[in-house]
Each structure stands twice: as structure tokens, then as C-alpha cells.
Amino acid sequence: MTQCDLTPAENALRERRIQLFRQRGADPDLAEQRADRLVQRDREGDTRAYCGECWHLRGAVCSVAGPPRRPHAARGSEPDQTVLHRCAPFVDALGMTVARRKAA
Numbered sequence: 159m160t161q162c163d164l165t166p167a168e169n170a171l172r173e174r175r176i177q178l179f180r181q182r183g184a185d186p187d188l189a190e191q192r193a194d195r196l197v198q199r200d201r202e203g204d205t206r207a208y209c210g211e212c213w214h215l216r217g218a219v220c221s222v223a224g225p226p227r228r229p230h231a232a233r234g235s236e237p238d239q240t241v242l243h244r245c246a247p248f249v250d251a252l253g254m255t256v257a258r259r260k261a262a
């Protein structure tokens with residue numbers, strides 16, 4: 159995918175996501191790869207998300223892990239940031255997409 163393939167809105171969101179991932183410690187190549195994957199995800203209507211785009215991520219730790227919001231995950235746990243997944247408490251850190259709240 160090249161930037162020429164993107165609409166202006168997709169490109170603007172891609173840039174914001176790259177900035178977010180970079181702020182959260184991803185190297186430039188990884189930040190771009192994930193942002194590109196999210197363009198594809200959005201186009202496909204896929205409802206999964208990366209923890210790296212979630213408001214609840216603090217450093218590498220999910221701030222809502224543990225009861226009552228994520229009772230299946232231990233408090234202070236570090237979620238896998240490499241996979242798209244569905245997570246009930248997910249909140250988009252950029253506030254740009256509809257919250258993906260329904261766990262599969």
C-alpha cells in the first residue's frame with residue numbers, strides 16, 4: 159500500500175496512528191506497518207484492534223486488566239501488542255473509530 163492509494167482522511171488517520179505508535183515505543187518501520195494494517199482493517203470492516211491503539215495501554219501494561227473489566231487477565235499484565243484482537247474494554251486512543259467493544 160502506498161500513500162497514493164489512500165484517501166485524504168485515511169492518510170491523515172494513518173499519520174496520527176504512526177505518531178501514536180511512535181510515542182508508545184514502536185520503531186518507525188513497525189509504526190508504519192501497523193498503521194498500514196489498520197487502513198486495511200478499516201476498509202474490510204474488521205472489528206479487531208491493536209492494544210497499541212487503545213486508550214487503556216500504559217507503557218506496556220493494560221490499565222484495566224483484572225476484575226471487573228478484564229477478569230481473565232491479571233492486574234499489571236502486558237498484553238500482546240502484535241496481534242489484532244477483540245477486547246470488550248477497548249477505547250480508541252485517538253477517538254477516531256467506533257469502539258470495538260464486543261468480544262467475540
Ligand code: SF4
Binds near residue numbers: 208223247
Ligand atoms: S483494554 Fe484490551 S485492547 Fe485495551 S490495552 Fe487492555 S487488553 Fe489491550
